[in-house]
Amino acid sequence: MWKYVVKRFILMIPTLLGVAVLIFVLMRIVPGDIVELRLAGDSSAVSEELLKTERARFGLDQPLWKQFGTWLWGLARFDFGTSMWTGASIAEELKLRFALSLQLAIMATVIGVAIALPLGVASALKQDSWVDYVARIVSIAGIATPGFWLGILMILVLLVVFRWLPPMVYTPFWVNPWQNLLQLIWPALAVGYRLSAVVTRMTRSAMLEVLREDYIRTARAKGLVETLILKRHAIKNAMLPVLTVTGIEFAALMGGLVVTEQVFNLNGLGLLFVQAVAHRDYTLTQALVLLVASVFIIVNFFMDVMYGWLDPRIRYR
Amino acid sequence: MAINVPFDVTQIAAAEAARGGWWGVIKDFIRRRPLGAAGAAVVILLMLVALSANLIAPYDPVAVDFGAMLSRPSAAHWLGTDAFGRDVLTRLIYGSRTALLVGFGAAMIGATAGAVLGVGSAFFGGRVDLYLQRVMDIFIAFPLIILALAIVAILGNTLPNLIMAITIPMIPRCAIVIRSSALSIREMPYVDAARAAGFGNGRIILRHMLPNVMAPYLILLTSFLGQAILLEATLSFLGLGVKEPTAAWGLMLRGAAVDFAESAPWMAVFPGLAISLAVFAFNLFGDSLRDALDPKLRTL
Numbered sequence: 311m312w313k314y315v316v317k318r319f320i321l322m323i324p325t326l327l328g329v330a331v332l333i334f335v336l337m338r339i340v341p342g343d344i345v346e347l348r349l350a351g352d353s354s355a356v357s358e359e360l361l362k363t364e365r366a367r368f369g370l371d372q373p374l375w376k377q378f379g380t381w382l383w384g385l386a387r388f389d390f391g392t393s394m395w396t397g398a399s400i401a402e403e404l405k406l407r408f409a410l411s412l413q414l415a416i417m418a419t420v421i422g423v424a425i426a427l428p429l430g431v432a433s434a435l436k437q438d439s440w441v442d443y444v445a446r447i448v449s450i451a452g453i454a455t456p457g458f459w460l461g462i463l464m465i466l467v468l469l470v471v472f473r474w475l476p477p478m479v480y481t482p483f484w485v486n487p488w489q490n491l492l493q494l495i496w497p498a499l500a501v502g503y504r505l506s507a508v509v510t511r512m513t514r515s516a517m518l519e520v521l522r523e524d525y526i527r528t529a530r531a532k533g534l535v536e537t538l539i540l541k542r543h544a545i546k547n548a549m550l551p552v553l554t555v556t557g558i559e560f561a562a563l564m565g566g567l568v569v570t571e572q573v574f575n576l577n578g579l580g581l582l583f584v585q586a587v588a589h590r591d592y593t594l595t596q597a598l599v600l601l602v603a604s605v606f607i608i609v610n611f612f613m614d615v616m617y618g619w620l621d622p623r624i625r626y627r
Numbered sequence: 628m629a630i631n632v633p634f635d636v637t638q639i640a641a642a643e644a645a646r647g648g649w650w651g652v653i654k655d656f657i658r659r660r661p662l663g664a665a666g667a668a669v670v671i672l673l674m675l676v677a678l679s680a681n682l683i684a685p686y687d688p689v690a691v692d693f694g695a696m697l698s699r700p701s702a703a704h705w706l707g708t709d710a711f712g713r714d715v716l717t718r719l720i721y722g723s724r725t726a727l728l729v730g731f732g733a734a735m736i737g738a739t740a741g742a743v744l745g746v747g748s749a750f751f752g753g754r755v756d757l758y759l760q761r762v763m764d765i766f767i768a769f770p771l772i773i774l775a776l777a778i779v780a781i782l783g784n785t786l787p788n789l790i791m792a793i794t795i796p797m798i799p800r801c802a803i804v805i806r807s808s809a810l811s812i813r814e815m816p817y818v819d820a821a822r823a824a825g826f827g828n829g830r831i832i833l834r835h836m837l838p839n840v841m842a843p844y845l846i847l848l849t850s851f852l853g854q855a856i857l858l859e860a861t862l863s864f865l866g867l868g869v870k871e872p873t874a875a876w877g878l879m880l881r882g883a884a885v886d887f888a889e890s891a892p893w894m895a896v897f898p899g900l901a902i903s904l905a906v907f908a909f910n911l912f913g914d915s916l917r918d919a920l921d922p923k924l925r926t927l
Contacts, residue, residue: 325764325765329769341781443662453853454905455902462885466895562770569861599770602770606768
């Protein structure tokens with residue numbers, strides 16, 4: 311087991327390194343660089359001289375492998391550097407926004423799972439009944455509805471029907487929890503609906519599969535009460551794939567909130583990313599992508615390890 | 628339920644067809660999977676609308692009419708007009724072209740490239756498989772929307788580039804599913820037989836393995852169709868999709884639709900409904916297709 315954990319842990323490094331290379335290269339291929347964009351604001355003609363000195367200031371005149379090496383060396387010392395656009399420390403820029411996106415992702419996941427588990431189990435137990443049909447239609451609709459449109463509709467309904475709008479300025483949870491929840495509950499609902507849809511579908515299909523297993527038939531044959539069969543044998547075994555898909559969806563939320571944040575005017579990681587790419591802010595974009603990818607890779611790692619811990623039948627190689 | 632081996636769609640279809648012809652297959656699908664049939668019906672309707680957009684649309688999709696700006700739904704404009712006085716219904720009808728073009732384009736290229744990579748990875752195994760899987764891991768760890776965003780930023784936002792930006796994140800997601808199906812096929816006696824007969828790798832992959840991953844391929848394809856339409860709408864909403872004045876559902880939700888949401892809600896409501904309905908229909912059909920072909924396969 312430990313051998314597997316260590317091996318699986320070491321396997322994360324090449325993946326992360328690959329992500330780092332990919333985003334580094336991608337950013338260099340994107341036409342236009344930060345120096346041109348920054349100076350484009352000035353109306354006076356920009357001299358070649360100025361472009362050159364500015365590029366040298368950011369170290370962009372160095373060969374690519376050297377730039378990459380400098381960046382990696384900084385990362386190894388947990389130094390993300392400074393934003394090329396604002397000059398602010400990237401670690402500082404990320405801190406508050408990471409907290410916001412993380413809170414939103416957690417809220418959406420909690421809401422989604424709370425709806426999905428009972429719905430998915432009920433849908434599987436009463437397969438092809440009206441409960442099942444309703445659950446399936448609701449969950450397919452959840453995957454089909456764009457989260458940002460749901461957000462627009464929510465704001466519209468709140469405004470037209472209740473003559474009320476959620477607070478527009480972000481308050482950290484530790485400053486004023488009520489104000490914070492009042493603002494974040496709406497985007498969390500908009501995003502949570504999709505998550506609940508994905509998890510409901512997985513719960514349903516996993517339950518259907520488990521319910522057809524031999525050990526369920528054995529449990530029934532020996533006269534075990536149905537609720538005990540469900541609690542002890544069926545749900546526990548069906549939860550494994552559900553856990554995985556929840557983890558993946560949660561990790562995807564960290565970087566996937568781009569549009570929802572825009573609709574709700576939230577200054578999270580997604581919005582920062584769009585701005586960073588638009589500004590060709592190499593250092594900030596690279597740090598952001600690596601952060602989001604790390605969350606994804608680490609969550610996946612924990613899911614894999616937990617899988618084996620929860621299900622002793624899984625053998626490690 | 629014990630059938631875990633993906634089976635040959637063409638064979639099933641042939642067997643079904645022998646019973647009542649293709650019409651019989653269709654009738655059977657409608658009877659046994661009414662939800663999926665309803666989804667298919669909407670998809671077909673959508674395709675007809677997209678094909679005949681220039682015939683059925685009441686107005687010109689790009690004609691600006693400042694006299695009719697932001698007018699509410701009426702007999703003249705069934706779904707109202709937008710901030711430029713353009714008919715919303717007309718733009719919805721023309722928007723279906725963009726959605727279907729991007730959807731089918733991205734899903735077909737993405738699923739096909741993914742299938743070839745997945746089967747190749749499983750067939751060759753060993754080092755090729757290991758390295759390919761690592762590359763796939765990297766692309767999957769990259770958040771989908773961020774990868775698409777970066778690609779559009781690099782290539783510029785024309786329609787073919789948009790399709791490319793949506794296709795690339797899909798390829799590894801498809802390759803992984805197809806690979807796991809292909810792994811079991813590689814061990815099948817007929818693959819050994821083909822090798823013993825002296826066939827080359829290319830022939831074995833194309834003639835013997837690819838046809839046998841048809842079931843997961845078709846299922847992934849339909850599931851990608853909906854996702855591609857959704858992603859196109861998202862990118863358009865961010866201003867990274869097709870450019871104005873081209874009609875696209877996501878683009879219709881951008882800017883004025885949000886600014887005037889209170890006074891002119893039809894601008895924000897109908898395009899979103901169109902996106903949801905289209906993706907809903909594709910998913911409904913895809914789900915039933917999965918239940919019919921390979922119930923154990925898990926897609927989104």
